[in-house]
Amino acid sequence: MTKAVSRLQICVLLPLWLAVSAAAPSAAQEWPLKTVRIVVPFGAGSTPDIVARLLADGFQQKYPASAFLVENKPGASGNLGTDMVAKATPDGSVIGVSVGGPLAINTLLFAKLPYDPRKDIAPIAQLVTQPSVLAINPSLGVNSVAELVALLAKNPGKYNFASIGNGSLSHLAMEAIAIKAGVQLVHVPYTSSPQAITAVIRNDAQMTCLPAIAVTPQAASGAVKILAVSTSARSPYLPDVPTLKESGIDVEADAWNGLIAPGATSDAVIEKISADVTEIINRPAIRDRLATQLMEPAGSSPQQLRARMDGEIARWAPVIKAANVKLN
Numbered sequence: 001m002t003k004a005v006s007r008l009q010i011c012v013l014l015p016l017w018l019a020v021s022a023a024a025p026s027a028a029q030e031w032p033l034k035t036v037r038i039v040v041p042f043g044a045g046s047t048p049d050i051v052a053r054l055l056a057d058g059f060q061q062k063y064p065a066s067a068f069l070v071e072n073k074p075g076a077s078g079n080l081g082t083d084m085v086a087k088a089t090p091d092g093s094v095i096g097v098s099v100g101g102p103l104a105i106n107t108l109l110f111a112k113l114p115y116d117p118r119k120d121i122a123p124i125a126q127l128v129t130q131p132s133v134l135a136i137n138p139s140l141g142v143n144s145v146a147e148l149v150a151l152l153a154k155n156p157g158k159y160n161f162a163s164i165g166n167g168s169l170s171h172l173a174m175e176a177i178a179i180k181a182g183v184q185l186v187h188v189p190y191t192s193s194p195q196a197i198t199a200v201i202r203n204d205a206q207m208t209c210l211p212a213i214a215v216t217p218q219a220a221s222g223a224v225k226i227l228a229v230s231t232s233a234r235s236p237y238l239p240d241v242p243t244l245k246e247s248g249i250d251v252e253a254d255a256w257n258g259l260i261a262p263g264a265t266s267d268a269v270i271e272k273i274s275a276d277v278t279e280i281i282n283r284p285a286i287r288d289r290l291a292t293q294l295m296e297p298a299g300s301s302p303q304q305l306r307a308r309m310d311g312e313i314a315r316w317a318p319v320i321k322a323a324n325v326k327l328n
Contacts, residue, residue, distance in 0.1 A: 031092045031269050032059065032066040039088075039096040041081025043074045047211065047293070048257050051127050052097040054289060055259070058280035077167065077327075078102035079113060082260070086115035090122075090264035092273065097127065099257045100169065104312035108320050109167045109327050122270055123305035124259040125277040126298040128290055131237070132173060132230040132253055134244065135215045136207045137200050138222065145227050145247035148207070152183035160186045162196040162205035167327050170196065172316055173209040173230055173253035175323040180249045200224055211255055212238060213294045230254055237294045252315070256298065258305045270302050 036059070040052045049072060056068040073081030082102035088094035103117055115121065134145065140159075142148045152159060163171035166189050178185045188205050190196040193214035199205040201223045208215075209230060216238075218224045228244045229235050230253040244251045259277055261270060278299035280286065287297055300308075319325075 031272050032063050032068070033091065033093045034065075035067045035069065035093065037094045038068060038070050039081050039085050039094060040070060040072050041074060041078040041084075041096065041098055041102055042072070044072055047128075047130060047255065047295070048097045048099055050293060051257055051290075051295070054286055055097070055127065055277065055280060058283065058286060059276070062276065062280065077106055077109075077165075079106060079110070079115075082121070083114045085260055086120035086262060088262050090262035090266075092261065092265060092269045095124065095259060095261045095273065097257055098260055099255070100309075100312045101167070103258065103260070104309045105167065105169075105172070105316050105320075107313060108317055109325065117309060120263040122261040122263050122265045123302045123309065124261055124270055125274045125281075125302065126256060126258045126300040126305045126308060127277070127281055128257060128295040129231070129298050130255040130293070130295045131212045131235040132169070132209050132255060133212045133215050133226045133238070133241065134177065134207065134209050134228045134230065135197070135200060135219065135224045135226050137203050137205075138225050139203060140206055142227075143225075145242075145244065145249055148227060149181045149183060149249075152178075152181065152185065156184040157186060159207065160188045160205040162199040162208040163187060163189050164193055164196050164210070165189050165191060167320075167325055169253055169255055170209050172319055172323075172325070173251065174207070175325065176251045176253065176319045177209070177244065177249055179319065179322055180251055197224065209253065211294075216294070235294070236296070237291070256308065258300075258308070274300075274302055 038052050038056055040049045042048050052070045056070050059068045073084050078101045082098045085096035142151055161174045193210050196208050197214055197218055200208050219226045226241055228247050229238055229241050230244055232252050281297040281299050290297055
């Protein structure tokens with residue numbers, strides 16, 4: 001009787017086990033679907049948008065039978081488009097390119113988000129990193145970070161810094177610099193990098209920390225002066241510019257973006273897309289196009305992107321608290 005039952009169980013359960021075992025790799029093999037939407041939580045022409053379109057072109061070359069569509073969904077400091085990804089069907093048909101704000105820092109700035117980055121977002125891969133630079137109006141008459149700090153220390157609250165908005169990376173970076181240097185600055189928020197750097201050129205603000213691509217043309221013309229880069233190591237695009245840490249200010253504030261999916265997306269699909277992304281983002285043609293924007297391809301595992309997200313929260317939480325940064 002026992003043997004008969006056992007044989008019956010085997011006959012019934014074996015096909016089910018085989019079906020379940022085949023399901024995960026099948027899901028990965030079937031990606032991409034006929035149409036894949038890549039949501040960008042910022043407007044056309046933004047860094048995430050540029051990267052998303054390069055990625056879409058790379059996917060299109062790799063999978064010509066599918067369509068890869070970039071969809072811009074700006075608003076709420078990147079939360080709106082990121083929430084769209086979080087709430088999409090978790091089958092790989094909707095993925096997104098997002099940044100440190102909506103993926104990490106906004107959890108510290110907003111009383112409530114419409115999504116939980118740890119539960120509702122599945123990290124796929126980091127895409128690129130982009131150095132920011134500390135730039136000043138030349139009229140300050142300083143040539144190094146040390147000289148700038150000495151000037152600011154003698155004149156507490158006299159000088160302004162420009163950012164691209166409350167809670168932005170450019171805002172937090174300057175607050176971190178002020179905290180580490182023990183100086184007092186006045187924050188003047190703007191809505192874009194062009195507006196912020198224009199304010200420095202006009203001397204409405206005397207300094208800023210912005211993505212290098214927004215500053216280097218003005219620095220080349222002498223309208224502003226770059227004192228340091230915010231990355232952990234010198235940028236290959238600005239090899240003669242020291243890091244903030246080299247200059248005595250232990251602050252890192254590089255911009256980055258990553259590819260994400262809805263939280264319930266299967267591991268098999270996530271791993272498949274992650275492997276594709278790493279291959280695409282390191283193609284010579286794409287590396288060359290990223291270089292024109294002073295961006296470096298990253299590529300990473302889903303676990304590494306998750307660690308980066310967690311690291312951003314740990315990095316900026318004390319700065320936000322110490323500077324009492326709040327969003328209206």
